[in-house]
Amino acid sequence: MKLLNENLKLLEEDHLYHIALSNVQDNLRELFGDVKFVCFGGQSTRMEKFASFISHELGLDASGPPKNYAGNTDRYAVYKAGPVLSVSHGIGIPSLSIIFQEIVKLVYYAGCHGVTFFRIGTSGGLGLEPGTVVVSERVVNGALEPFYKMVVLGKTVDRPAVVDETLVQELIDCRLNTDTFKTVKGTTLCADDFYEGQGRIDGAFCEHFDDEKFQWLRSLQENGVTNMEMESLGFIAMCHRANIKGAVCCVTLLDRFEGDGLTTNRKLLSEWQTYPQILVSRYIKQKLAETVNENS
Structure with missing residues (x-):
């Protein structure tokens, strides 16, 4: 370091x-x-x-x-x-x-x-079966830009969110044919908010309606967006800035084309949340085993 x-x-x-x-x-x-x-x-x-x-x-x-x-x-x-x-x-x-x-x-x-960093979490999917794990091959902000924008000393600074493509592929290679869940690569939209920032219509504030929301969701899908959450952009940008290998691996808890809120029972949601952990744990065990073999 x-x-x-x-x-x-x-x-x-x-x-x-x-x-x-x-x-x-x-x-x-x-x-x-x-x-x-x-x-x-x-x-x-x-x-x-x-x-x-x-x-x-x-x-x-x-x-x-x-x-x-x-x-x-x-x-x-x-x-x-x-x-x-x-x-x-x-x-x-x-x-x-x-x-x-x-x-x-x-x-x-x-x-x-x-040291390798991972974000293992949850997200909302776009056209994906709930319970699908997405390994982010690209992360973008709400304007579909691969930059984390922040204000430092009164000036806006763009931090590039550059994904480690090798690490992404290594995670994808950790999936098994016997898995009960799907693992895919995709573009992750990182929103600044859970409600309006992700196009939901069930928050305390909302000035758009279903037809506008679905038009936006379809445009995201056409641009390759597979899921949405709220941390990936900053995480990848900071990993890149620190020269740390990092990857985002999130499970989808719902398909946003089917609704805004979670209706799945808690037991199944808890099971889905373990899927990214399983994938990352395989990677960790594989790398530790390689280290042992190199030292033996």
Whole structure:
């Protein structure tokens, strides 16, 4: 990992405030120096379950629930299963960007090498069967531009969202003929909002109607958009800026051509949410096995 901010060299201590860790008060090298993969997802409970799942998949001896290393704050959760961090990021790019930057600093201070980042989450699909996993081969904003736009010191800055095509294909190659779910590549639209930003008509505010919504959804589909969520653009742009391999892998919970709200029962929704985790866990196990073979 390279230091991406020269100002950090001037700090006597860097408080990673939102995860309640410090590069001075905590021995980050001892705690996290072996991390090779960081998996981000929205909910802390989902990421706790993923930590338990990947721990089991890697054959780790886990006694009791996984430890939340950000337990001294209620903003985010950070769990660890061997070389894997499981991190909650909340909803939307603003929430994601905070924890993303602090995790980048954490793995830098921990002296980690060759770390790969994943966002494993949920999305709304366009013409896809609910429960389909989409590995994002392109991410765009609401204007279908592959840039994360932000204002810095009063000036608008465009951060390019460049997808790691090799990593995307490696994830696609992890699918199996025996899978009960489909895995596809696609273009992901990253919206700034859950309601109006995604064309829904059931929010507190709405100035458009069904016919306009469906016209927009059809135009998105014609431009290759397969699913919508709220974090992919910032995630991929920040991975590219930090020179970190990263990929977005999300399951679709509904087909937006069929409606705006979720009507599927909770048990099935919970099962669908494990599908991206299964795919990413295969990739992690494969890479760890390759490392063992290279060292043997």
